[in-house]
Amino acid sequence: MKICGIELKASDAILVVLETDEERFHHVNLKEKKISLGDGDVNTDVLSFKEAIDTFVIDNQIEKIFIKKRGKIGRFAGGANTFKMEGLIQLSTVGEVKLISPQTTAAMQKKNKIELPTTLNAYQHDAYLTAVTGMHFKV
Template identity: 45%
Template sequence: MTICGIEIKGSEAIFALVTPHLEHVAVATKKLALDDDEDAASVKAFAANLAAFVKAQGITRMVIKKRSKKGEFAGGPTTFKIEGILQLLDDCDVQLLSPQTLNAQFKKHAFELPATLNKYQHEAFKVACAALLKG
């Protein structure tokens, strides 16, 4: 079973697929962008592309790096819309993982970041690994 770690930044959902043995699974789609969150057609297209990606990769579990709802590092409204779309996916277990849990698991297990990852995928990979190690 492959798990998909996700970091939501701005208007993009960034993916990293990881096996239970903490190995990165390289796929062509590394991120999807929501072009215009105020346009219903764009939101529906993003949701359709996301559902197609999840189905094509056989993903049944996703873990999203949680964003703050208020304060200096609060996530923007588009990030929460993307999160909602992710949570509505059929046949996919979606959970949120706090940055504190993520950092604690990374510090405790010190797993390495594979060279097959792009730099912008590092947080998504860490999220997936932390979720697998946490259980």
Template identity: 35%
Template sequence: MMRICGVELSGNDAIISLLTVDNEIFNLPDCRVRRITCQNPDTVNDLKYFQKTFKQLMTDYQIDTVVIKERMKKGKFAGGANGFKLEAAIQLIDGLKVVLMSSSDQKIHLKHYPLPITFAETGLKKFQETAFVAAFSYYASKHVW
């Protein structure tokens, strides 16, 4: 069974969506949280608390891979400094496989292995769509075209 957590970093929040796959059937398990917030990413204690909370959630749901939607470092749509701090905190969690996936890679994977349902049919909240797409596109990338 494959267990994936899609993540979109937005401001001080890590918005998450869980995806499990068993025998090519995917499921969106209920999760006790939809987002994890770091109150002040400029303080070490808050970053450590965010990291500990994220790690515990991944352990509790037995997540194999975390897929973060990659943000641009420069330009009009560049990510903010706080988001990059949260990204680093997640990447530095021992024993957790973390993958950054660009929008262009997501589009390529979804072109070859499209979503079998519309997002509205998932039952997730609208703000979780980017995290869900990140998780599903990682799953799609594992299929040989």
């Protein structure tokens, strides 16, 4: 099974794909590491982002998506584009999309020693940990 961890930052959906057999997993080092939303106020840009997400999911045979949950209010609140992107991803063609809170990821990291693959870029670390948390807790 392939799963995808996503962190939403500014106008980017940062992507990490893991292949798993329920007990073990490994990072699938794909060429496409993020999908960007152009102008969130322009309908064609929003539709283009949705199509790019759907194509990514289908082409890579993703069965589950885990998105790092963003704050709705306060200092760490997500921007308008991240909420738009989250909604579009939730409408993707994949069967299951779950939100993972940063607190859940931190708790998982505290209990388990998670080593980051050398194939990851630094900006993909949170997306990777989100995917591992989703898979580990089977949320």
